[in-house]
Amino acid sequence: xxxxxxxxxxxxxxxxxxxxxxxxxxxxxxxxxxxxxxxxxxxxxxxxxxxxxxxxxxxxxxxxxxxxxxxxxxxxxxxxxxxxxxxxxxxxxxxxxxxxxxxxxxxxxxxxxxxxxxxxxxxxxxxxxxxxxxxxxxxxxxxxxxxxxxxxxxxxxxxxxxxxxxxxxxxxxxxxxxxxxxxxxxxxxxxxxxxxxxxxxxxxxxxxxxxxxxxxxxxxxxxxxxxxxxxxxxxxxxxxxxxxxxxxxxxxxxxxxxxxxxxxxxxxxxxxxxxxxxxxxxxxxxxxxxxxxxxxxxxxxxxxxxxxxxxxxxxxxxxxxxxxxxxxx
Amino acid sequence: xxxxxxxxxxxxxxxxxxxxxxxxxxxxxxxxxxxxxxxxxxxxxxxxxxxxxxxxxxxxxxxxxxxxxxxxxxxxxxxxxxxxxxxxxxxxxxxxxxxxxxxxxxxxxxxxxxxxxxxxxxxxxxxxxxxxxxxxxxxxxxxxxxxxxxxxxxxxxxxxxxxxxxxxxxxxxxxxxxxxxxxxxxxxxxxxxxxxxxxxxxxxxxxxxxxxxxxxxxxxxxxxxxxxxxxxxxxxxxxxxxxxxxxxxxxxxxxxxxxxxxxxxxxxxxxxxxxxxxxxxxxxxxxxxxxxxxxxxxxxxxxxxxxxxxxxxxxxxxxxxxxxxxxxxxxxxxxxxxxxxxxxxxxxxxxxxx
Numbered sequence: 140x141x142x143x144x145x146x147x148x149x150x151x152x153x154x155x156x157x158x159x160x161x162x163x164x165x166x167x168x169x170x171x172x173x174x175x176x177x178x179x180x181x182x183x184x185x186x187x188x189x190x191x192x193x194x195x196x197x198x199x200x201x202x203x204x205x206x207x208x209x210x211x212x213x214x215x216x217x218x219x220x221x222x223x224x225x226x227x228x229x230x231x232x233x234x235x236x237x238x239x240x241x242x243x244x245x246x247x248x249x250x251x252x253x254x255x256x257x258x259x260x261x262x263x264x265x266x267x268x269x270x271x272x273x274x275x276x277x278x279x280x281x282x283x284x285x286x287x288x289x290x291x292x293x294x295x296x297x298x299x300x301x302x303x304x305x306x307x308x309x310x311x312x313x314x315x316x317x318x319x320x321x322x323x324x325x326x327x328x329x330x331x332x333x334x335x336x337x338x339x340x341x342x343x344x345x346x347x348x349x350x351x352x353x354x355x356x357x358x359x360x361x362x363x364x365x366x367x368x369x370x371x372x373x374x375x376x377x378x379x380x381x382x383x384x385x386x387x388x389x390x391x392x393x394x395x396x397x398x399x400x401x402x403x404x405x406x407x408x409x410x411x412x413x414x415x416x417x418x419x420x421x422x423x424x425x426x427x428x429x430x431x432x433x434x435x436x437x438x439x440x441x442x443x444x445x446x447x448x449x450x451x452x453x454x455x456x457x458x459x460x461x462x463x464x465x466x467x468x
Numbered sequence: 469x470x471x472x473x474x475x476x477x478x479x480x481x482x483x484x485x486x487x488x489x490x491x492x493x494x495x496x497x498x499x500x501x502x503x504x505x506x507x508x509x510x511x512x513x514x515x516x517x518x519x520x521x522x523x524x525x526x527x528x529x530x531x532x533x534x535x536x537x538x539x540x541x542x543x544x545x546x547x548x549x550x551x552x553x554x555x556x557x558x559x560x561x562x563x564x565x566x567x568x569x570x571x572x573x574x575x576x577x578x579x580x581x582x583x584x585x586x587x588x589x590x591x592x593x594x595x596x597x598x599x600x601x602x603x604x605x606x607x608x609x610x611x612x613x614x615x616x617x618x619x620x621x622x623x624x625x626x627x628x629x630x631x632x633x634x635x636x637x638x639x640x641x642x643x644x645x646x647x648x649x650x651x652x653x654x655x656x657x658x659x660x661x662x663x664x665x666x667x668x669x670x671x672x673x674x675x676x677x678x679x680x681x682x683x684x685x686x687x688x689x690x691x692x693x694x695x696x697x698x699x700x701x702x703x704x705x706x707x708x709x710x711x712x713x714x715x716x717x718x719x720x721x722x723x724x725x726x727x728x729x730x731x732x733x734x735x736x737x738x739x740x741x742x743x744x745x746x747x748x749x750x751x752x753x754x755x756x757x758x759x760x761x762x763x764x765x766x767x768x769x770x771x772x773x774x775x776x777x778x779x780x781x782x783x784x785x786x787x788x789x790x791x792x793x794x795x796x797x798x799x800x801x802x803x804x805x806x807x808x809x810x811x812x813x814x815x816x817x818x819x820x821x822x
Binding site: 255257263265266268270271272275278387388391397427429431432433435436439440443444447 | 589591592596600606607609610733739776778779780783
């Protein structure tokens, strides 16, 4: 256990070092970078993704994956837009959007926890299916015309220079930190991710924990979808396509194991900051979004490859020692 | 029933039920859509599904070893785009065979990178191919040539014609050259996975990677090969993509990996490795495409329902696999164990199944 903790501390240290390098590089190359407005923009441009990344951390540590988040974001926004176009009171539309997310999460959770299917495939089906439903609702149209206050919430600062979405992110971040690292539920999530069978035989209600996580994941994705709708001011059937990839990249680069059971909220936070700052810096240097995504893809692979090689070298050395001992026997 | 049990394995039963379902879908839409029973639907489905079905061959190889290749969509896009660029820069000098080899070779290089990272770098395939999916896609625009689209009128004549002409047709049923090539590939890979040592190793490694490693099977090499093959096949898929569409943007074939995995999964290829067949993947691709093509022409609901139906289809397929097929497989395995004690026949049967 101490070994794992030490390794994690090492990983987080590395992330912190990378972050510092990126920040210094950005600050030196563009004076505009350090201004408060740019710092807020840096979060605001990807705020929906980083909110979803918080819950995704829980899901992956628990040994599952949720590929539907991008589609649920789109679907929730589209349900909201569709209803508001039909003249339904706007508060009801928002509620319906959130409920859509809960429903989608319930379906995912049910198929994974109670039917016992692999979450990758269930949520792959969801990724295609929920996106399909969003397209059914809006077809090729783009729906805007949301109430003035809703757009203002998404686009204007709420408290001082800080917009609503950023406040939501920080509240959720603190909640996530406390729940995952310092609460009994958090320990359960790690235990299940480490070994589902052992957890089950120890009397942990594995199904209920997994179910809850998927429902919350659906809800948070829907919330992010609505925030995105407010920020963009309109919805289309394909809004938020591919979000799941970036979200999962953020989580995995934060040192969360794809097999579950290992990782920390702090690591994910650092990884989020690295990706945001890297994107911001590259953006200020006029590097296109496509290339930015490629660079982050490289980082993702390296983040797992480098520790692997390091461990491989160590193992080879100790194996060599064992072999020599055998020969001497 | 007993004789039926003796000759039918769960996989075959699953494939038979897919054939049955495809026939059912076909008959249903026949009653709904006018002029449905014509060679046209056959021509449409075959030429439309060819690319996805071919790429699904490589994906199945990876899935059999309990790995995923999420980068195939980007590989198809990248090879299609750069082969298109090559041909529009040198429309006269590049012979067709060189263009095909270029596409396959480029795919092989990309697959090799995946394979090295997964097999020798020991990075989970999900992470590797997640990353390379983004990397390969951004590679297209990273080159100066990638900033301008591939357009049909710059391409040489033969590549446009390749997508249009028929190899032969029987009473209105057209067989396009690339459809025929895809079919040949399916036969080759089906034979390879069922009879060759390499093919059987894919199943052995996928059903229990840990046991395969401890048992001394060349796991790393086989997984590496699976990824190289998947890349090469996706490269060929890229060539097919180019001949079919001609006009390409850097976003060409984006999201194709989902359709490919969907085809394999609907066809009964397990994402837990070690089970599934090429024929199954082909049937899966066929079913998805028939559904797509039919919904496009069905007037009762809008064709935007395609995605929603597809998601449902995958969910139903994996649920059926988990609930029914796996239970049947247990029954079969028990029977196999019983007959093993009876005599040689059981053992040889079991060998065929492993």
